Amino acid sequence: MHFPRHRAPRALGPFSFWLSLPQLITWGSVFYTFSLLMTPLEAELGMSRAESSLAFSLALLAEGLMAYLVGRWIDHGHERWVMTLGSIWVGLGLIAHSWVTSVTAFYAVWVWLGLGLAATLYSPAFAVVTRRFGQDFRRAIITLTFLGGLASTVFIPLSSWWIALWGWRHALWALAALQLLVCAPLHAWLLQNTTPHTRHGEDQPPAKSSVREHLRHAPFWLLAVFSLFMMAVTSALPAHMIALLQEAQLPPSWVIAIPAAIGLIQVVGRFVLFVFEHHWDVHTANRWIPTLIPLGLLVLIAGGLHPLAASVFVVLYGLGNGMNTIVKGTAMAQYVSRHHVGQLNGLMGVPIALARALAPLTVGLLWSPVNGYGLALGWLLVASVLGTAALWMAQHLALRPPRY
Numbered sequence: 001m002h003f004p005r006h007r008a009p010r011a012l013g014p015f016s017f018w019l020s021l022p023q024l025i026t027w028g029s030v031f032y033t034f035s036l037l038m039t040p041l042e043a044e045l046g047m048s049r050a051e052s053s054l055a056f057s058l059a060l061l062a063e064g065l066m067a068y069l070v071g072r073w074i075d076h077g078h079e080r081w082v083m084t085l086g087s088i089w090v091g092l093g094l095i096a097h098s099w100v101t102s103v104t105a106f107y108a109v110w111v112w113l114g115l116g117l118a119a120t121l122y123s124p125a126f127a128v129v130t131r132r133f134g135q136d137f138r139r140a141i142i143t144l145t146f147l148g149g150l151a152s153t154v155f156i157p158l159s160s161w162w163i164a165l166w167g168w169r170h171a172l173w174a175l176a177a178l179q180l181l182v183c184a185p186l187h188a189w190l191l192q193n194t195t196p197h198t199r200h201g202e203d204q205p206p207a208k209s210s211v212r213e214h215l216r217h218a219p220f221w222l223l224a225v226f227s228l229f230m231m232a233v234t235s236a237l238p239a240h241m242i243a244l245l246q247e248a249q250l251p252p253s254w255v256i257a258i259p260a261a262i263g264l265i266q267v268v269g270r271f272v273l274f275v276f277e278h279h280w281d282v283h284t285a286n287r288w289i290p291t292l293i294p295l296g297l298l299v300l301i302a303g304g305l306h307p308l309a310a311s312v313f314v315v316l317y318g319l320g321n322g323m324n325t326i327v328k329g330t331a332m333a334q335y336v337s338r339h340h341v342g343q344l345n346g347l348m349g350v351p352i353a354l355a356r357a358l359a360p361l362t363v364g365l366l367w368s369p370v371n372g373y374g375l376a377l378g379w380l381l382v383a384s385v386l387g388t389a390a391l392w393m394a395q396h397l398a399l400r401p402p403r404y
Contacts (some may be wrong), residue, residue, distance in 0.1 A: 004314065008190045009190075011137050019129070019144060021182070021183075022178050023147065024154065028156075029155060030113055033159045036156070045106060054107070055106055061114065061354070062354050063121075063350035064118075064378070065353075066349070067118050082124060084127075087116075091178075091183075096109050100167075120183070128191070139290055142273055146271060149266050193346065206320075215341065222397070223335065224348050226394065227348055229384065231329065231356055235360060236380060238315060245258060248307055249305070264316070267321070269318065269321075273323050286393060287391070289324055289326075293321065294385045296312070296320060300313035361375040
């Protein structure tokens with residue numbers, strides 16, 4: 001493949017902007033397009049909804065299994081090849097998807113795509129900017145998530161239009177072309193210089209540090225608890241949001257409009273953080289942002305699923321989830337190690353994949369015709385409170401003055 005020779009931007013703003021475009025495309029063309037493919041594939045391959053959903057769970061598991069290796073390669077300076085080949089891998093997977101004629105091939109393609117997502121979505125991109133921009137990596141991550149958060153807004157209508165226009169098989173060719181002709185060249189051009197970009201006076205990688213050293217200390221494990229519990233909550237709620245709002249007796253138009261607005265609310269939260277982060281203490285912001293999610297759940301439970309309580313919940317959840325992505329993306333670098341962030345986050349790949357896959361099922365099992373989502377909401381509230389408390393404790397231990 002031909003790598004562009006034009007000099008790539010080194011400044012944080014332009015670099016983050018160009019790196020965010022493949023994020024927008026990959027989240028949109030793979031992650032959010034899956035739901036649009038379920039119905040035609042179920043009809044063509046004779047699958048049930050459970051059978052088609054299994055493909056996405058397999059992709060999440062494959063992504064988690066690959067996460068540590070991807071993080072290790074990026075920590076060793078191979079981000080250009082990882083993300084460029086990852087985009088090619090995803091593009092080839094989308095082409096293969098267009099030829100699927102059996103359930104087995106459908107599952108195999110989504111395992112393939114899951115491996116590619118591990119090399120192209122937020123985790124590797126966060127590791128790249130964390131290595132390159134020292135203490136400024138947080139602002140770069142906010143930019144990535146701000147634009148990446150628009151993926152559903154852009155690609156759900158775009159992919160739906162292409163499927164209606166050309167059929168799902170040819171629509172996948174168009175999505176593959178975006179990976180091969182836009183994402184892969186962008187990664188190859190942008191990540192030319194693999195040397196970490198540090199400013200004068202910033203800390204350099206310690207000569208003899210290792211990932212194992214960080215595993216001996218509580219902050220890593222507390223952040224793992226924070227990530228797992230929050231991932232469980234934010235994975236379970238979207239899957240049940242429509243049914244939950246219907247149970248709150250909202251008008252049908254609101255039941256559809258409110259979940260559709262969550263993506264926009266998340267982007268608003270990230271925009272607020274982008275504008276005001278220089279005026280807020282970063283550790284104070286990290287401490288209070290995650291509390292918006294349990295606060296929203298508490299309002300919903302205390303309000304007895306009243307429509308007003310449901311509306312307040314959606315706003316708090318949308319803002320909290322939008323900004324909490326930045327907290328989860330930066331906490332490991334801020335409170336454990338910036339130099340091993342790829343591998344440390346990669347170690348949580350499989351547990352997080354399992355949490356993402358099992359949490360919606362758990363909420364479904366906790367629902368009952370008599371109590372509705374009452375017990376499930378209580379479980380989600382406890383999980384979000386425990387996750388927030390784990391972050392607070394990790395922050396406290398990491399920032400406390402050393403004892404002499």
